[in-house]
Amino acid sequence: MTTDHRLNAKAQVDALIAMLNADPARDQLRKVVEECEALSRAIAAFHIEGIRFRIFNVDRLLSLDGVPTPAGAAPLVAEARRELEAAGFHTRSHQAPPTA
Secondary structure, three states: OOOOHHHHHHHHHHHHHHHHHHOOOOOOOHHHHHHHHHHHHHHHOOOHHHHHHHHHHHHHHHOOOOOOOOOOHHHHHHHHHHHHHHOOOOOOOOOOOOOO
C-alpha cells in the first residue's frame, strides 16, 4: 500500500479482478469482471463519473441473487470505496446527510 489513496483503490480493484478470474465460477462472474476492469481504467484515468458509475455497477452485480460471489469480494470493494473517498472521489450519487 502507498500513501496515494487512488493507487490503493486501483490495487484493491485489481486484486478483486484477480480473485474473480481465479474463482471456479469465473464464467458466471464475467460481467462483474468486465465492470471491475472498467472501474480500474476509470480510476487510472481520474474519470470521476466513470468511477461513480462503475463502482455502483460492481456493488450491484456482486449483490445479485444467483451470482456466486467469493467471500473476499465485498471487503475488497469496500476498501476500494474507502480509498477512493479518502482520495476525494465521491463514489455515491447521493451523499448521506451528516449525522448530528
